[in-house]
Amino acid sequence: MIELVSYLFFFSLGIQILFWIVTLFTPFKDEKYTSQNTEGVSIIIAARNEYHNLRTFIPKILEQNHPQFEVIIANDRSTDNSSEILRSFEEKYANFHYVEIENQHSDIVPKKYALSTAIAKASYNTLLFTDADCIPASNSWIQEMSDGYQNDNDQIVLGIGRYFSEDGFLNRVIQFETLWTAIHYITFAILGKPYMGVGRNLSFRKDVFNTSEGYGKHKKILSGDDDLLINRIATAKNTRIRVNPNAHTISVPKSSWHEWLKQKKRHLSVGKYYKMADKIILAGLSFSHLTSCLSLILLFFHKINPIVICLLFGIRLCLVTLVIKRRGEYLDMPMKIWEICIFDFLFPFYQTSIGIISQLTKKIIWK
Known part of the structure; x- marks a missing residue:
């Protein structure tokens, strides 16, 4: 069982680290336009x-x-x-x-x-x-x-x-x-x-x-x-x-x-009505985020190589913090580093919980 948890942890962290590296180096800015659009x-x-x-x-x-x-x-x-x-x-x-x-x-x-x-x-x-x-x-x-x-x-x-x-x-x-x-x-x-x-x-x-x-x-x-x-x-x-x-x-x-x-x-x-390819990608990101956090907790309880665990999780957290800090400042939505660390860890848990509740709720109204 512990070996399965270990593999799941490393696999999830790998997906997460790759995604945030790609996000970090994606040019997050408007394309240059040649002229102002004056259409109605x-x-x-x-x-x-x-x-x-x-x-x-x-x-x-x-x-x-x-x-x-x-x-x-x-x-x-x-x-x-x-x-x-x-x-x-x-x-x-x-x-x-x-x-x-x-x-x-x-x-x-x-x-x-x-x-x-x-x-x-x-x-x-x-x-x-x-x-x-x-x-x-x-x-x-x-x-x-x-x-x-x-x-x-x-x-x-x-x-x-x-x-x-x-x-x-x-x-x-x-x-x-x-x-x-x-x-x-x-x-x-x-x-x-x-x-x-x-x-x-x-x-x-x-x-x-x-x-x-x-x-x-x-x-x-x-x-x-x-x-x-x-x-x-x-x-x-x-x-x-x-x-x-x-x-x-x-x-x-x-x-x-x-x-x-x-x-x-x-x-x-x-979310369940999205295109299948989009659902797979988004579910994969959400699942890897959730399982990496869960696996971290379980692995610490079993005291298996905490140095490696902390190193990998730390790499991901540094990437997440850097991206969100930069993007937040650019978008006028600044976040403090301690907020990013706390919310990043809690986010997959409440997102998953609310997602399950939303699928079980029979009647949802606009206003």
Whole structure:
């Protein structure tokens, strides 16, 4: 038994060390563009009972420095004062529009129906998505994201959606997980294997959405309006990234563990619908991370060559710390070294636990 644990430990550490070496030397930066893209952009947002966020954040989007853009809100069956604030915006801004969603539809989940309705009304081919509780990190957000489109092959631009930094342990967990996720999906996109994007900051062409049958066979799955769509249509040739801080959005983080766990369950519930190749790669990375941590604990209990164990685990931890420290500083999501060490060890355990719970949960709701 102990020999099996030893082999599992070394194999898992080998995979982890290799991955983080590749990640360390992957050029994590925007491609140079030849000129600023001045094409029109349609900002798409689905909102339900978001009166306070709409009132606070939508004016920031409407103040963006871009020659030609519009904002379209799909107001999904809101029971608060969202309609009033949206009506006032439409009266004030010529490039602001909204559509009222009054009923659910049996053949598609509410959020995807709301987004599809807004997309259909978009005047421009370039669509840029965010959420009602998001704010652009700069006045050049639209320009930065649209600059990802430099030729006819460019159909998708993946951005970064970070969260406001606040006091408290929960917020540090959210910051770490957001950074960890961004490092993974951006790195894989750079390497020619895009597998997801985040709806807080995501752009794609309207024609690629229409020709790929919109949300397709995933239209009855509550989540996945961002990652499942990208997983289905993104390729090495049609996908670009924009990671500099001016191209980010910033969202309001969950303030309670209960709300955060609900959000996590919703996000993790869609992983089983990814392409098989992506599921194998991501499962392999998660499994090797988890088993290396578990094996470390078991091997220490059996006191087998602790010097070798500490050396290998230390190499991996140094690589992880270096990558996350550098990427965090570049992305305006700085992490302290002690936080990286602690969260890196705890991450595979709570990620696995929540993942299992999300698969066993029968009903997951948007809002």
